[in-house]
Amino acid sequence: MIFRLPLVVGFGLSDPGQVRDVAPLVDGVVVGSVLARMIYELEGRKDGISRISDFVYRLKKALGPDRQVKAPNRNTTGNSRSLAGWTSAFPP
Secondary structure (H helix, E strand, O other), X not given: OOOOOOOEEOOOOOOHHHXXXXXXXXXXXXXXXXXXXXXXXXXXXXXXXXXXXHHHHHXXXXXOOOOOOOOOOOOOOOOOOOOHHHHOOOOO
């Protein structure tokens, strides 16, 4: 921890390169808007979950091997193959 309280940065982070550049300077990173946009745009596509998973994998890899990734429950429908739980939280 850099400060007494964790320092987390997230505004504008949208790709693995940005995460890699910022991660050493902070205690955590948040990548939200780009994921919400991807979820909305990929709703109904057969490759939606795999594309999002690949993107998140690249973000995690950019953090380096010693960092943990904490993510919210990705789905509220109980169906792990559906993006419906995500997109209902992010209307157009």
